[in-house]
Amino acid sequence: MDLIINLALNGLATGMLIFLLAAGLTLIFGLMDVLNFAHGGLFAWGAYSGVWVYALTDSFVLGIIAAIVTGLILGMITEKFIIQPVYGNHVQQILITLGFMLVLSELLKVVWGPNQLSTAAPDYLAGSWVIGDVIIIKYRLFIIAVGFLVFGLVQLILRKTRVGLVVRAGVMNKEMVEAFGINIKKVFMYVFMVGSALAALGGILLAPYSGVIYAEMGMEFAILAFIVVVIGGMGSFPGSLFAAILVGLTGSFMTYYVPELSLAVNMILMALVLIFRPQGLFTVKG
Helix, strand or coil: CHHHHHHHHHHHHHHHHHHHHHHHHHHHHHHHCCCCCCHHHHHHHHHHHHHHHHHHHCCHHHHHHHHHHHHHHHHHHHHHHHHHHHCCCHHHHHHHHHHHHHHHHHHHHHHHCCCCEECCCCHHHCCEEEECCEEEEHHHHHHHHHHHHHHHHHHHHHHHCHHHHHHHHHHHCHHHHHHCCCCHHHHHHHHHHHHHHHHHHHHHHHHHHHCEECCCHHHHHHHHHHHHHHHHCCCCHHHHHHHHHHHHHHHHHHHHHCHHHCCCHHHHHHHHHHHHCCCCCCCCCC
16 A cells, blocks of 8 residues: 555656646647647756756755746747747647757757756755655655645636636637737737746756756657647646646556556557547536
């Protein structure tokens, strides 16, 4: 039982990291109908900028703030100069954002060098608790808590605030919202920035969890994030949370029990969903 609990906690923590990346993709696609393959690059830039500030200041909180600010700035640049010219064209969105992610990855090597960067959790999040035979790592619980907190806050904003109402109304009928004097393009830019900030937050949280970061990490996690978005349902925020947890738990248990299938199992999950429920496990509600 202790092994199962440890594997479950590890899978939950991994799932929450994937969720933070997938959540931004879900917001951007579900609310703006944009396929953003550059999202992985924003994830990696959040990790590098956050770790850099963390190393300079010895403050993990400042590192998290730096990552989020980096995500906001790069999100604004991406939306304005990369996404705006290709609104409404999914093929062009895929091509241009995929190319931009490669550019972002190479720029990381220019700024911080080609080698991996190592980091560790701050002292107050390091170590673990031992309850019987169960080892509970503090940093894993921290990641899980942050993931659920982000989910709750975003859901609250989307469902219970005027901003959320404007965003959801803009998705259904842009012209009607603009008739009320609301600049829907600016609203969508803010949505894109928030989605990018969530990706960057996931990047900095991953750094102490894995111990090292590298330029290509964005591509690897972007693939997992897109799998999550497809399984959960394109544009479904609750679906992305459920699917991320499912992918994290499946990966954790398969890595331990059947390591030969650990890489393929997520692809198999996505294939099954596409065959039997192509709209995803959750449907988008207005």
